[in-house]
Amino acid sequence: MKDKYFSSFVFGHSSTPLSESYPLKIFYTDHFVLPLPPEHRFPMQKYALLRQRVAESGLIAPEDMRVPHAATDTEIERAHDPDYLRRVQAGELTPQEIRRIGFPWSPEMVERSRRSAGATIEACRAALQDGFAANLAGGTHHAFRDCGQGFCVFNDSAVAARAIQAEGWVRQIVIIDCDVHQGNGTAAILAGDPTIFTFSIHGAKNFPFHKERSDLDIELDDGTDDATYLTALEHGLSQALAQAQAKLAIYLAGADPFGGDRLGRLALSKNGLAERDRLVFDYCQAAGLPVAITMAGGYAPHIEDIVDIHFQTIRAATERQKQRVEDGR
Numbered sequence: 374m375k376d377k378y379f380s381s382f383v384f385g386h387s388s389t390p391l392s393e394s395y396p397l398k399i400f401y402t403d404h405f406v407l408p409l410p411p412e413h414r415f416p417m418q419k420y421a422l423l424r425q426r427v428a429e430s431g432l433i434a435p436e437d438m439r440v441p442h443a444a445t446d447t448e449i450e451r452a453h454d455p456d457y458l459r460r461v462q463a464g465e466l467t468p469q470e471i472r473r474i475g476f477p478w479s480p481e482m483v484e485r486s487r488r489s490a491g492a493t494i495e496a497c498r499a500a501l502q503d504g505f506a507a508n509l510a511g512g513t514h515h516a517f518r519d520c521g522q523g524f525c526v527f528n529d530s531a532v533a534a535r536a537i538q539a540e541g542w543v544r545q546i547v548i549i550d551c552d553v554h555q556g557n558g559t560a561a562i563l564a565g566d567p568t569i570f571t572f573s574i575h576g577a578k579n580f581p582f583h584k585e586r587s588d589l590d591i592e593l594d595d596g597t598d599d600a601t602y603l604t605a606l607e608h609g610l611s612q613a614l615a616q617a618q619a620k621l622a623i624y625l626a627g628a629d630p631f632g633g634d635r636l637g638r639l640a641l642s643k644n645g646l647a648e649r650d651r652l653v654f655d656y657c658q659a660a661g662l663p664v665a666i667t668m669a670g671g672y673a674p675h676i677e678d679i680v681d682i683h684f685q686t687i688r689a690a691t692e693r694q695k696q697r698v699e700d701g702r
């Protein structure tokens with residue numbers, strides 16, 4: 374694949390469609406349906422709508438839209454307690470544990486959670502090869518080592534970071550968590566691990582009400598607007614990347630800092646969120662970091678708003694990829 378787009382770049386096949394010249398691999402799991410009761414508040418349809426939007430855009434070649442493997446026990450156990458994994462698999466979680474996750478248990482829930490973690494692993498591998506790649510779900514950052522929480526069963530960022538290390542790709546990794554809620558599970562699982570730097574920028578007064586300690590936390594007031602957010606983010610990125618000395622970034626591009634979000638409490642516009650993506654990509658590229666993107670949360674009442682925000686992140690990544698190849702980087 375690399376040879377193919379390298380040669381089309383060198384020989385300037387300008388008629389080659391964008392998606393063939395500048396591959397961006399996308400991993401999706403929306404067809405592994407997690408059955409929810411009709412009144413459930415999680416907007417599960419956003420994932421299928423996002424994949425549809427991405428497919429219709431023509432930005433990604435059909436062969437670059439891929440179904441990931443299900444994360445294996447070995448992969449999951451690098452970040453999770455083996456007994457927790459066993460009980461998730463067997464449907465032996467207690468009612469309290471199920472309530473804390475917020476999804477009813479089903480074999481499909483387990484399969485989907487494994488696939489979503491697999492998607493982030495594969496997005497990391499693809500990013501290391503291509504520069505950028507994305508999981509059209511993931512960002513399940515409230516999952517702890519031995520329990521799930523807030524719609525999160527397995528912590529895909531921690532699982533993927535450890536998989537990439539175990540596979541010998543790179544050692545130093547930075548997790549840039551721009552979901553509006555603190556990446557508490559990620560912070561807890563990776564606490565004391567000097568090889569994976571955790572940075573979370575989130576609402577101070579929002580869930581989770583008991584915060585963990587990331588390597589860098591930035592807390593924002595309710596109603597924070599674009600300008601204030603972007604200034605704080607820029608400060609955080611510069612500090613996080615300087616300290617992390619990373620060779621790979623995992624970016625949680627949550628749609629829930631959006632002003633219209635039901636669970637967000639901040640006041641960012643779609644343009645502000647596009648600017649956020651731009652800043653993250655600018656800083657990562659300046660540091661020479663490949664970026665694996667995950668979607669994380671989004672709860673706007675109009676589901677199209679969530680899809681718009683995630684799609685603009687994917688579109689921005691394709692533009693970066695195009696630029697990278699043209700610049701020969």
Ligand SMILES: [Zn+2]
Nearest residue numbers: 552553554670
């Ligand atoms: Zn969130």
